[in-house]
Every structure is written in structure tokens, then in C-alpha cells.
Amino acid sequence: MRDPVTDFEYPEAWVTACRSPDLLPDVRRGFAVLTASGTVLRRGFTTGTTAAAVCKAAVLSLSCETVDGVEVTLPCGITVRVPVDAYRGRASCWKDAGAYPSDATAGLEFVATAVPSLSGGVQFVPGEGIGSFGRNTRRHLQGTPAISAPALDCIRRSIDEAVEEAGLHGTTVILTVPRGAEVAQKTLNPKIGVHGGISVLGTTGFVEPWDDHVTEGVLDRIARAPRGVVLTTGRLGLRYSRLFFPDREAVLVGNHLSEALQAADGDTVICGLPGLILKFMNPNVLFGTGCATVEELSTTPQWEEVAGRELAAFLNRYPRVRVVIVDRDGRVIGESP
Template structure:
């Protein structure tokens, strides 16, 4: 059985040990993950998925009055049904974190207001509670809403689907997160230059229950792949790790690089985007740079010198571990000497 989200092939022993066979269908559909102990952990929905569901419900409720659920096609290609509360152009959706215990946005309400557009076309307006960038970054201009590319595509696609289903000429949708500014203080947003609210994100559309799944399953997989593992931090890192190191087994370990490296030992590759990788190597790497994020640092003249220094120091401590840092386009921007 293969996970359609991560492409991970579950060992037969895990399936045999499953304590809740009825839930294996959710695992096959990507709605849950199976762990080595046989437990099934439910994936949650990202802020991007929640926002898309609220927007779609608001538009549909212009025609159908009451809307209690909507179908959303996630960035990973899986279509899910999300509970909503939509009535006459206004809809709410509450973020479902699944079995991820540390999600500070769990239960957060997203509210969308939709009005018909007589002139046609679709307009999406990020409103109160959605953060914006306090200054220019390599990918965002100051003042733009903190909405990830995949999340925005999901939102716009969902609105377009609703316009077609509701047989409207067009619509304007305003999305707000009433408790966004309050909850954002519990996230990294203030430290990375995003103010006024939360970020709307979602590379796959799902929130992974990594806290438990990492402990029970992925570390065992890292151990089995010792000597031929590529440890990576996210979905883009996983994609590029497979392309750059086809002879090795690429394993997504998220924020758990330290634990995974202890299991993998030497002759290991770490490959990923600059943020998590350099922060893992040196949590204080941004001190004195004037940059709010490692990604911002990577676009400055300081990058080459700092990256070379940090990778050399890490290689001295871990001579058998190679580090390769890639940008979002898959280009190698730093690697171990």
C-alpha cells in the first residue's frame, strides 16, 4: 500500500499490525497515515485548504442558500470533503488539524463573504486577519498578503468551481480570519517579517501528524536506509532529493533532522531548502545579517560566505555527511566542501 501524498510504500508488517483495519481505506486515499505500531493517524487540513473551503461555500450559498459541506481539490491532487457553514453569501470553515497535536491554528475560523459580480470575472480579496509582508523579500513585495502560491491556486480554483456550479457570471470574495492577529503571535510570523495575521499556506493541502508518525515510523525507515539515505525537510526538498540522488532513498523528516541524523549515521546526505537546513546547522545563523529569514539571506551578497562557513564547520563535525542546499527551482545554491 502506497501513500498517495508522500509516495511512501508502507511495509506489509505495518499493514498487518494495523489495529483499526476499517481505517486503512483512509490511508489508501491519503486522508491518514499508518505508523509502524499499527495505529492510524488522521491528516488535518492546512490554512489554505480551510480558506478555499470557506470561499467556495460562500459563493455556492449565493445560489443554494444553505451549504454544509464542499469538495476541495488539494494541491496534491486529492479531492476532500470539508464541513462548512454557508448561508446567503457568508460562510465559515473551522480549521481541522487532524491528529497533529501542536497545530496552533487548530479550530481557527475562516470567514468568507461573497457577492455576485454583474460585470463578470472573479475577484479574491484577502481581508482582516491574514498577514502581510512587512518588507520586500526574494519572493514577495512589501504589503502583499502572506498567501502561498499553492494555497492561492487552490482558493482561486475552488472559487471558479463554485461560480460555475452556482451558474453565476462572476463574484467578489472577501476572506477574513477574525482571530488571525491573535493566533499569529503564537507562530513564527512576527519573527519572519509577516504582521497583522496568519499565513495561508499548504504545499499539499494536508497537515501531517508528524509528531507521532516521525517517532514511530520514519526513524525506522531512516535506520533501514543507513548508508544510502537522503534526509530532507519538506515536499520540495523531497522532489529535488529524488532528482539529484536517484541511487539513494529520499526520506522526508521535517523538523526532525537531528533525530534522523543520529539514526542514519555517516555516509548520509541532507538536502533541502535553505531555511530549515541552515537553521538546523546553526540556529543563530541570521545574527548580525539584518535578514529576517534564511531565504532572504540567500538573496544577498552575504549568502555565499556565510553558507560556505557554516557548511565547512558542519562538515568538520560530521565528516561523512554531505549537505546540499537547493532553491525553490531545484538549483543547488550551496553544498558541502
């Protein structure tokens, strides 16, 4: 059985050990993950998925008055049905975090208002509670809404689908998150220069239950990896880890590198984007650099010196751990000496 979100092939022993066989169809569809112990953990929806659902519902309710659920095709290609509450152009949707226990945005209400456009065309307007970048960075201009490209594509596609289904010539949709500014203070946004609200994100459209999963299934996979293991912190890192080290098992551990290294037996590789890796090596790595994020640091002339220093220090602490740091295009920008 294969996970359609990550392409991970579940061992038959895990399937046999499943404590809730009635939930295996959800695992096959990507709605949940199966751990080595047989426990099934439900995936949640990202802020991007929640935003797409509420915007689509607002538009659909212009033609059929009430809407209690909509289908959204996620960036990973899977279509899900999301509960909503929509009436005559105004919709609400509450973020479902699934089995992820530490999601600061769990249960947060998203609100969308849609009005027909007499002149045609579709306009999407991010409003109150959605953060914006406080300064120019390599990928974002100051004042740009903090909405990732995959999430924005999902939102726009969902609105377009609703316009066509409702038979409208066009619409304007305003998305707000009433408690967004308040909840954003519990996230990393203030530290990375995003102000005024939450970020709307979602590479796959799903929230992974990593806090539970890493202690139950992932650590066991790391310990039992037959030819060594590659630890990575995110989905892009997972993709490049599989490309660079095809003979090793690549395991996504999020921000649990410390626990993962303790579980590893034998030579280990850490491979992925620079953010979590450098922060793990040295939580104060940005001190004195003038940069707000490690990704920003990686684009400056300081990067080679800082990365080289941190990699050398890390090698002294973990002599059997090789580190390969890549950028978003898969280029190696840092490697253990």
C-alpha cells in the same frame, strides 16, 4: 500500497501490522499516513484548504441558502469534502489539524462573505486576519497578502467552481480570519516579516502529522535504511533528494533533524532547501546579516561566505554527514567541503 500524496510505497510489513485495518482506505486515499508500528495518523487540512472551502461555501450559499459541506480539489490533486456552515452568502469553516499536535492554527475559524457581481467577473479579497509582507523580498512585494501560490490557485479555482455551479455571472468574495492577528503571534510570521495575521499556505493541501510520525515510523525507517539515508526537511527537498540520490531512501523529517541524525546508522546525506538546514546548523545564522530569513540570505552576496562557514563547522561535528543545499529550482547552492 502507495501514499498518493508523497508517492511513498508502504512496506507490506507495515500494512500487515496495521492496528486499525478499517482505516487503511483512508491511507490509500491520502487522508492518513501509516507508520512502521501499524498506527494510522490522520492528515489535517492547511490554511489554504480551509480558505478555499469557506470561500466556495459562501458562493454556493447564495443560490441554495444553506451549505454544510463542500468538495475541494487540493493542490496535490486529491479531492476532499470539508465541513462548513454557510447561509445566504456568509460561511464559516474551522481548520482541522488532523493528528498534528503542534498546529498553532488548529480550530481557527475562517469566514467568507460572498455577494453577486452585477457587472460580472470574480473578485477575491483577502481581509482582516490575513497577514501581509512588511517589506519587499525576492518573491514578495511589501503589502502583498501572505498567501502562497498553490493556496491562492486552490482558492480561486474553488470560487470559480462555485460560481459555475450556482449559475452566477460573477461574485466578490471577502475572506477574513477573526482571530488571525492574535494567533499569528504564535507562529513564525513576526520573525519573517509577515504582519497583521496568519499566512494562508498549503503545498499539497494537507497538514502532515510529523510530530507524532517522526518519533514512531520515520526514525525506524532511518535506522533500517539498507544503503544509507537522505534526510530532508520539506516536500521540495524530498523531490530533489529522490532525484539526486536515487539509490538511497529519502525521508522527510521536517524540523527533527537532530533526532533523525541520532537514528541514522552509517553515511547520511542532508538535502533540501536552506531554511531549516542552516537554522539547524546554527540557530543564530542570521545574526548580523540584515536578512529576515535564510531564503533571503541565500540571494545575497553574503551567502557563499556564510554557507561555507556553517557547512565547514557542521562537517567538524558530523564528519560522516554530507550536506547538499538546493534552491526552489533544484540548483545546488551549498555543499559540504
